[in-house]
Amino acid sequence: MDYTVSVYEFTASLPVEEKYNLASQLRRAAVSVPLNIAEGSASATNIEFGRFLGYAYRSLKEVVTALELCTRLYPLMGRDSITNLIDEGNQISRMIHSLIRKIAPTQSRWPDSNS
Secondary structure, eight states: OOOHHHHHHHHHHOOOTTTTTTTHHHHHHHHHHHHHHHHTTTTSSSSHHHHHHHHHHHHHHHHHHHHHHHHHHOTTOOHHHHHHHHHHHHHHHHHHHHHOOOHHHTTTSSSOOOO
């Protein structure tokens, strides 16, 4: 959830013309990560939990991609802070991927990589 708060804080600094575009998309994807983890944690089976973790993983990859797009669209905008958010997003995605492989290994179709 701390990561989601950081993404929200970052989106507040985007140009006003991005309010309903990139900022909105970033916020929705970032919020989806902890919400899917929370919803999945109430699952009856590990396979079902793994499915929700997969949703969170994909949403996080969407956040990272949108942040990378921000570095291209707004190169003068706090590149270090964007890079830090990208790095943190990639680190969290590796943790989620690892958890998916541990709790629902038969559901994981991803290779043994650092995703």
